[in-house]
Amino acid sequence: MNRKDQIDWLRLARTETVGPVTFHRLLAKYGSPAAALDILPVLTRNKPIRICDTATAQRELETLDKYNGRMLFAGDAHYPLALTALEDAPPVLSVLGHIDLLQKQSVALVGSRNASLNARKLVHKMAADLGKAGIVVVSGLARGIDTSAHEGSLPTGTVAVVAGGVNVIYPKENTDLFHKIGETGAVISECAWGMQPLAQHFPKRNRIVSGLSVGTVVIEASLRSGSLITARMAAEQGRDVMAVPGFPLDPRSEGTNALLRDGVILVRDAADVLEQINSFLKPAQRNEQISFSEIVGLNDSGLSESPANDCFSSENLYSLIFPELSTTPVEVDEIVRVCKLRSADVQGTLLEMELEGVIQRLPGNRVCLVNG
């Protein structure tokens, strides 16, 4: 696209009453933004609309350039592939930061602004662990859950979708975080440079949060939370919807538990999220993801990378595993998980115990202590 085409594209996108769906229809019907701009005055002669002028569009592009931003046009090579699937894909996206992050597999983490300390802790770790597994974390730069999601994934790649212009920091307390994301992640918006976020921008923004992502995880949400809108949009977009459960007496669990009652996937940590989204990936990608998660220790066998485990002697293993056993059968996988040991070490020790007649093997990879 040359500069003239870009300006026309942006003019049509910024024209009053031309929303994303209308934009794509006009484009499909008239072949190009220029042709659509030509016909618009005729189409709207009964109720004239204000068409964005060339100077305004040019100024927006120049300002974005000046601040090292990029404008992505729907259909561009750099435009997020995940968004192209949406009927209401944003015609343009302004980006500050690393546009390559927008092509990587992403998961959205969203939730309450007044999240509990525990929830912020959980989401920070979930974001960090997803990042280590090669997943980009998408959120909305809001207080609470969004903030922790971005903070946890700053080192690995995080995308903040903002409701106003890409340069408008909201809430102000996230100014530092905003700049950090601009450096190592990406801030994106479909709104014009400098636009203040209005109430109606937030649900529209939420469709981009979910639309960029293969799945959306809701962590703490009241029944009237905007996060539930994001969850609904994710479902409508055919993406995975996941929720972290909470105790029913906490009002911040009402939204997430209601989602779970409706059948969304219950997730407790990054491993659960990866298990869910990996069922979406092609086999080759899946293998890659699994080995990633193994390396960062998100599943049992991944702990083999931890050098600390090498210092466990056979006696130590015995004393760690024995208290977990009882005459009630227990799954070997559970012992591995509870003891945080290597699967091979647990199996080896259990074999010794079995040979000594201490335990008995049962179907379903379970063991129990032999009575007496």
Next chain:
Amino acid sequence: MNRKDQIDWLRLARTETVGPVTFHRLLAKYGSPAAALDILPVLTRNKPIRICDTATAQRELETLDKYNGRMLFAGDAHYPLALTALEDAPPVLSVLGHIDLLQKQSVALVGSRNASLNARKLVHKMAADLGKAGIVVVSGLARGIDTSAHEGSLPTGTVAVVAGGVNVIYPKENTDLFHKIGETGAVISECAWGMQPLAQHFPKRNRIVSGLSVGTVVIEASLRSGSLITARMAAEQGRDVMAVPGFPLDPRSEGTNALLRDGVILVRDAADVLEQINSFLKPAQRNEQISFSEIVGLNDSGLSESPANDCFSSENLYSLIFPELSTTPVEVDEIVRVCKLRSADVQGTLLEMELEGVIQRLPGNRVCLVNG
């Protein structure tokens, strides 16, 4: 049943190595407890067992009478209908309190002994609300969740299933509660009067908790909680399993969230529980369907009709079947198939082996060798 029949029934039930499954099989094969008691010394001549004597059984019945207790015999009009569906239905139940509660629709509320204050609050209200809806609440008189479940449902009807004798209060701190339940609810046990609860009694007790109930709700449970055994038994018994979610960072949520990941029903309050159990069969329909002898499935096995085997001696059968057994449970049907024997012959030989303490019966028509 006259007093003599009751005493014989109790003697057979209290006889060493005669578990519930064996009890019902002996009854089906020999027609009456008296006949089974007569043949037992012959069946176990290789490894004699201690048969409960008349005086002991008589003393137990008299003691129960003295304390205004009732003994319910499987198949009695007053015996809980819900339990008759179980293959391992307790042959006898000792009851202190109101036996009519055992015929009403019940829900089990179980969970952690070291439950959080919030969980105890939630379960107290859930129990009270279920009670108001006409549901009897069943639990195990343990600390924590069980205690709150009983307390919440004291005014409307609560059943405590205890692990030792029906008169043995465990834990001691629930002495007051025990007596209150005895007044307005019911305390029940399958164990002999005065028996101290042992570790192995608790899982057996749990099958009665779940078996009495159309559904079991788990509220806060660690991954190794006994409540998960109750949940598994409820599932095996074809009853609803429900769990209250919790925030993943709380270890007391690990068991419940794991159940929810496995697909059990998420419930937040009594309304959710009622919604779930109301989709169950109407009690009237169930009454029609269930006849005790049908349910224990003894006619199917052909035991009662089988003529004496004329091809194989008892020793021959033993030597054919024994090599097919191991400490790993195996299905009886598979033994029949592999050994190419009549089902009745295999069942008869297995019964002898069981009485000799060579094998153990497991749910799902499976058996395994007893170690050592």
